[in-house]
Amino acid sequence: MSPNTFSQIVLRERPVADILPDTFESKTKEFGELQVGKSQALVQVTYLSLDPAMRGWIKDERSYLPPVKIGEVMRAGGLGVVVSVGEGSKFQKGDLVFGMFGWTEYAVADDKSMQKISPPPGSTSMDFLNALGIPGMTAYFGLHDVGQLKAGETLVVSGAAGAVGALVCQLGKRAGARVVGIAGTADKCAWLEDDLGVDKALNYKSPTFREDFAKAVGYLDVYFDNVGGEILDLALSRLNQNARIVLCGGISAYNDPQPKGLSGYLTLITQRAKMQGFIVFDYAEQYPVAVKEIAAGLADGSIKSKFHIVEGLGNAPSALPMLFSGANVGKLVVKVSNEASMSLKL
Numbered sequence: 001m002s003p004n005t006f007s008q009i010v011l012r013e014r015p016v017a018d019i020l021p022d023t024f025e026s027k028t029k030e031f032g033e034l035q036v037g038k039s040q041a042l043v044q045v046t047y048l049s050l051d052p053a054m055r056g057w058i059k060d061e062r063s064y065l066p067p068v069k070i071g072e073v074m075r076a077g078g079l080g081v082v083v084s085v086g087e088g089s090k091f092q093k094g095d096l097v098f099g100m101f102g103w104t105e106y107a108v109a110d111d112k113s114m115q116k117i118s119p120p121p122g123s124t125s126m127d128f129l130n131a132l133g134i135p136g137m138t139a140y141f142g143l144h145d146v147g148q149l150k151a152g153e154t155l156v157v158s159g160a161a162g163a164v165g166a167l168v169c170q171l172g173k174r175a176g177a178r179v180v181g182i183a184g185t186a187d188k189c190a191w192l193e194d195d196l197g198v199d200k201a202l203n204y205k206s207p208t209f210r211e212d213f214a215k216a217v218g219y220l221d222v223y224f225d226n227v228g229g230e231i232l233d234l235a236l237s238r239l240n241q242n243a244r245i246v247l248c249g250g251i252s253a254y255n256d257p258q259p260k261g262l263s264g265y266l267t268l269i270t271q272r273a274k275m276q277g278f279i280v281f282d283y284a285e286q287y288p289v290a291v292k293e294i295a296a297g298l299a300d301g302s303i304k305s306k307f308h309i310v311e312g313l314g315n316a317p318s319a320l321p322m323l324f325s326g327a328n329v330g331k332l333v334v335k336v337s338n339e340a341s342m343s344l345k346l
């Protein structure tokens, strides 16, 4: 690549089911085409977050954000370093920032769309993609606001070895709950029990999963659902009275053009239970409360954060399906660059 150009990855075609090799395509962009306007900054992207939600963002349907258009840079949150600023920008060259930069090596971003990152003691800037970022905020507000978890209750978490799920398990333990995590491999279950301290981890791919679930869970008070489908139906069959089901995600259905409905929902009536969806962005004004508690846990070592790092922007399209095959343990990110290496005059 010439020093005058950089790479971006755009949406080429909307997949019908699974993400395919030609769903995205790489483009080369000239730095000369960039214009850094008033209250804007040019950012060199360092790490990008890969999220199950991206599968929804490339569907042409009504949601909480507009669909990514064909030919548009793929939407993604990420970290970066400010390399130059426009007139009146509140940022300075060298600032570490979080923003929705997309699948690109460089981005021009509005000041109001970015946050300056100052890692608290015991944290790193990377934590703003995980425990102190969207996964952490999702875990915290889903569990405490939607789930209303209380000490002594039984909490069941699906997708437990993923970014959100691992944090829900740990916040659940901090809150004094008995925590059962569900994940797709024996190694993930061992990590949940041995490193994160969940009371029991269950492999949903085991032939004895249904019996294991009944034995380990008994009846549950809060089910934090990241996956939907058959595991949600199973959880619905094991509700205590006044149970709360937190609908955070339903990854088992994201690639399915015709997702199936639930069969076990009538227990919501008999057990006077609640099932509620939420979108983390609605809690944005309260994020500092969660950041404070999670940062304290990171600092004293009681909250652990694991990353699965894929090298190079060009590998983002082939890494995204890892979320659906379960190849990631912890937060999946793409390393785009080490640090700002250029100072552009624009």
Ligand SMILES: NC(=O)c1ccc[n+]([C@@H]2O[C@H](COP(=O)([O-])OP(=O)(O)OC[C@H]3O[C@@H](n4cnc5c(N)ncnc54)[C@H](OP(=O)(O)O)[C@@H]3O)[C@@H](O)[C@H]2O)c1
Pocket: 050, 051, 052, 053, 134, 135, 138, 159, 160, 161, 162, 163, 164, 165, 182, 183, 184, 185, 188, 226, 227, 247, 248, 249, 250, 251, 252, 253, 278, 279, 280, 281, 322, 323, 324, 325, 326, 327, 328, 329, 330, 331, 332
């Ligand atoms: N509501 C919100 O505001 C909000 C915000 C952020 C994320 N979310 C949702 O939270 C969930 C977790 O997101 P994340 O970023 O933390 O992803 P993640 O858990 O790090 O990665 C996804 C994991 O899902 C599991 N999985 C994939 N297909 C599955 C299936 N068919 N059945 C059961 N498990 C399956 C895989 O683990 P296994 O090996 O265990 O199968 C995979 O590692 C997603 O559903 C996401 O959409 C919601």
